[in-house]
Amino acid sequence: MTSISYFILMLRSNISPNRLTFPFVLKSTAALQETWLGMEIHSDILKLGLVYDKLVLLYLVDMYVKVGLLDYAHQVFDESPQCATSTLIWNVLINGYCKVGKWVKAMELFEVMPETYGSTWSTLINGLMKAGEVDRAVELWRDVEDKDVVSWTTMINGFSINGQHEKAISMFTQMLEESGVKPNDQTIVCALLACAKAGALETGRRIHEYVLSNGFSLKKKVIAAALVDMYAKCGSIENATRVFDVAQEKDLRTWSVMIWGCAINGYLDKALDCFNKMKSTGIKPDGVVFLAIITACLHAGNVDKGLCFFDKMKHDYCIEPTMKHYAVIVDLYGRAGRLNEALRFIENMPIDPDFVIWGALFSACRAHKNIQMAEYASEKLLELEPKHPGGYVFLSNVYAGAGKWQDVERVRTIMKNKGVAKDPGWSYIEIHGRVTSFVAGDRFHDRSNEIHLKLDEVTKNARESGYMPETEWVLHNIEEEEKEESLGSHSEKLALAFALISGGDDLKAIRIVKNLKICGDCHSLMKYASKMTKRDIVVRDIKRFHHFRNGICSCQDYW
Structure with a gap:
């Protein structure tokens, strides 16, 4: 917002902007999602005759893409011959279409490009992966002649974000053993993320060994945090602690993943110790850290301490709770059997409860066999998302637990008639x-x-x-x-x-x-x-x- 304010002050001072001014202004406009302002700036660019400048065009197309006006972005692209000779602008537009799921349009652009480079191939592959078109991305990958570290990393990350973690790990192994291409920091982070999601501790350890023996430094916060995260999510909190302790520069993210690791592994005291040590270093906790520490209280069944941290977050640190914070408090009450308090908490929330909130209450009702409140929570779930299988499965669970088989069959019939299928385990x-x-x-x-x-x-x-x-x-x-x-x-x-x-x-x-x-x-x-x-x-x-x-x-x- 500051750059926009200075831009307006500049115009009021009768100082004319040039080709170096607009990229910064357009970048700020995109970040603020101010569509009307972007159009006004486009008008100024036209008046000043800067629409033929490649740098200005790049940021103009990028701005329209980021505010979701793909048609305007494409119009600028079509009307400016200079765009056709800029690989960066092609990439921005292709990536924009991929992000909104219009991968067919992205492919059409790719096929008519006068010349394709590695960056363009990676942009399209990344876009297809984000759109869930894994098979098409793999087909495109096979056609890449010179596979560099960016293209390999794109594939590893793509498999991982689509839940195919074993393929991501296999791709990383193939890269090391067959390609002759050395991974960079981002490759290592993506591979460790796949190991974390798949619980592949053995592979994660081998990557750790590779990091230590190939010149990668744990001084780099991103690698240290990824290693801590991997070990913690593979259930090896001892190794996570060792990496954390030797990491020299700990930023908020590094502390966050360590506290989260302690929380999900059930180590409340260790999570609290990390929380206090982080504060002593001068780093202020954010909403993510508070979510982690309240989750640690949840898994330990310490309701009062969890509520205390929730109040501290709001009153001592002026952090506005998100839906995730409210959900964990509902879960905190619910697991302890304090269902009436959980329901009152939901009713007094300053924001409308979502599917996760009612789901947390419902799960607690099932555990404590409160059928009446479970039916009420189920109604709320199905109002919010009528075709989500969770609401039906939850209700079916409660009826089954109570031996109400006619009600179970009634719910299952409704699911079948509405074409709702249960997520497989x-x-x-x-x-x-x-x-x-x-x-x-x-x-x-x-x-x-x-x-x-x-x-x-x-x-x-x-x-x-x-x-x-x-x-x-x-x-x-x-x-x-x-x-x-x-x-x-x-x-x-x-x-x-x-x-x-x-x-x-x-x-x-x-x-x-x-x-x-x-x-x-x-x-x-x-x-x-x-x-x-x-x-x-x-x-x-x-x-x-x-x-x-x-x-x-x-x-x-x-x-």
Whole structure:
């Protein structure tokens, strides 16, 4: 805003702007999303005859792209012959079309470019990846003749943002072993991010070793933060702490990822210690840090401390809570069984509650078997997003838990009639540096028969030790035997069995990443399996980490 103010003052002082003035003004206009101002500046550019200047044209097209006026951007492009000779302007327009999902238009532009460079290929591939057109991006990638570090990094990041983390890791490995192209800082960060999302600790450690032996410095905050994040999200808080401690320059992000790591792994005291040390260095916490520290209180079941930090954030630091902050407070009340307080909190929120807020209340109602409040929360969920499967699945869960099978079937019929499908559960597991994924009911793995036989063996042995399948987690009114079979197909159990037949005696810990919240039955079996196999089992679900050791979980059955 300051640059715009000075620009206006400049005009009022009768000082004429030149070709070096407008790029800064257009950049500020794009950042402020001031469409009308951008058009006014365009008019000034025309009056001053600067519409033929390539630098001014670049920022003018970029401004229209960033404020969402692609037609105006294309019109400027078409009406200015100078644009046709500027690769940067082509790239800006192609990227703009990709960002709004018009990848067909982006491809058309790409095909008529007089000359394509590596940057243009990477721009289009990146755009296709962001639009979810992974197969088309891969096809385009294969046509790139001179693959440089930017194009490799684009592919690694593209796979990761589309949830194909194992392919991202494989692409990084291929780059190191086959291409002869050396990764840069951004490549390392993207590869570590993929490892973090897939829970690929072994691969992450190898990347760490590569970083140390190939001239990359942990003094660079972005690499240090990525390593801390990777170790924390792979459940190795000890290694995350070691990297954090040797990182010389810790900025707000570095502290944030460390506090988050402690929070999701269930280490409230360590999170609080980091929070206090960060403040002592003079770095002020932001909304993200407060979200992390309140989440740590949530997982520890410390309602009062969580509420205290929520108040501190608002009153001591003047940070306005976001929807995420409100959601974690609802969850904080809800998990503790304080459902009426959770509902009052929602009703008194200064902003309208969203799907996540009502979902948090609903989950708490299910856990504490409050059907009446669950139905009310479900109504709110379906009002907000009638076609989102979560609302229906939540309600079906509650009815199933109460044995109300007619209501379960009624909800399922509504889902079927509206074409709403439940999101499938999947799990990742890394064995000897290779990431494998499983979906619920998976029978497609090459070793499927061995996996199911091993799982049957684990379940049988667990039953002899006292384990009883918690069949209330099955959402169908079917016979007990069929319920047990349904429970046995959950993706995290398949991943566990695969680890046991593939890991060998050197596999000291089994690490599984799950996209949904772990069910009570899987949680129970993991405890028995950890004791029987004498191995640590670490499961990261959508909410938190569960560290199973010798029959006990770190969450103390509070999740």
